[in-house]
Amino acid sequence: MTNVKVTPLTDLHRASGAKMVEFAGYLMPVSYGSILAEHRAVREQVGIFDVSHMGEFVIRGKGARRLVNDIITNDCSRLAEGALQYSVMCREDGTVVDDLLVYVVRDDQVLLVVNASNIEKDLEHVLTFDRNGADVENVSDECALLAVQGPRCRDVLTSCPLFDDVREQVERTAYYHGFSFTHGGSEILVSRTGYTGELGFEILVPSNLAVEFWEAITQAGRDYGLVPVGLGARDTLRFEASFCLFGHELNDDTSPLEVGLGWVVKLNKERFRGIETLRQEKKNGPKRALVGFELEGRNIARQGYTVLKDGVEIGKVTSGAFSPTMKKSLCMALIERSAKGTEGVYEIAIRGKTATARLTPLPFYRSRAK
Amino acid sequence: MSFENMRFSKEHEWVQFEEGSNLVTTGITDYASGELGDIVYIEFPEVGQELKSMEPMGTIEAVKTVADIYAPLSGVVREVNTVLNDDPGIVNQSPYGEGWFVKIEMSDRSELDGLMEKHEYDRMVGKG
The missing domain is CATH 3.30.1360.120 (Probable tRNA modification gtpase trme; domain 1)
Incomplete structure (x- = not known):
């Protein structure tokens, strides 16, 4: 340590x-x-x-909001002062650098809240943009x-x-x-x-x-x-609540379209980094899909366990738990999109055995935050 | 409580025995249940299953981790604490009492001598 x-x-x-x-x-x-x-x-x-481990960057100056809008896939151009937005930021190849919260504190001051494990990577990424006089400060x-x-x-x-x-x-x-x-x-x-x-x-x-x-x-x-x-x-x-967690559902090789985050990817924006790749991916359809499973039995399908359909590997578990609220063994998994259907038998390999799994819609728990 | 008629394995199982009987009760220690945190599922061996000392006989799923349960002694499973199927959290509350796991009919009583007494176990986990 x-x-x-x-x-x-x-x-x-x-x-x-x-x-x-x-x-x-x-x-x-x-x-x-x-x-x-x-x-x-x-x-x-x-x-x-x-x-408090979460990272915070303050972007200040006249060009603050425009800079943030170039970075994120969501569109903060019309957010009112005091409004927030969930987004991701991507590389040119459409992969996710991190997911983040965008808080327009004032017209010339935007706060970005990022994952603790990504603070340095994110800062480096943010600093590759043309800042147009806006000032970026890591206040984590x-x-x-x-x-x-x-x-x-x-x-x-x-x-x-x-x-x-x-x-x-x-x-x-x-x-x-x-x-x-x-x-x-x-x-x-x-x-x-x-x-x-x-x-x-x-x-x-x-x-x-x-x-x-x-x-x-x-x-x-x-x-x-x-x-x-x-x-x-x-x-x-x-x-x-089936929120993505970086390091589980999201990774440096994941596209936001694969994990159900299409709603924060505004492809009709003029620009953001990764927009061309993501437009193409949207047209062709993403290769993988994030899905939810309910397992038979009470063993827990943990991150990295293999998902099988009719005996053939189709993906990996990203997060799993025995749901304290629903009292069921549930997991999220990233699988080949073509394997997502109602037919066939899904199984999850759990330490040398397999457990039958049934596709179940996400989110597992309907948010009451609104 | 008294730990006089209890022995402990290095895999954090306890065994409670009585003079003149080969039937022992087993479970996991207070230390182990604390380290695992909230237990949500226990996969038991079958009643009638033969066990070999120090071989896996089941698994414990806790919220953050999964662990094997090792047979502390060789023998045959005679009873499983099925109450824990509905409420595995009992193990966290009462690891030496209501949270017992299985009753085993020992096949070799001398294996008890290879297990630790409470003060030896406490020393092993740094609590002695």
């Missing part, structure tokens, strides 16, 4: 007895006790997550990101004294919109976004305020059953 990074909340997690693991170069809590209990708390009540090490997710999250924030002056905005803010306010002389960014499939907020604060916000929200959450939630439940929650 050389040079493992910590977040401003690492000591707090340790003190509360969390099981810590190294993830994407950061020492992060995987669970504070029980992954399943944390998962259930977010589905039924509310949970707080430290996701200077801020902390907290997520408050679950049906009671609004109650928690509106009863938290730190949000006294913005209570109405907490109540009013729509899905994929955000607002900012000042605390301790710093700007706090709040957005109605998340990675759980539940109503949720994400709160970006400067590192020196992370503990204050975590403790105040935790305190306010006592009446609402709020618990701290680690990366273990974050993964099972996003899996049920």
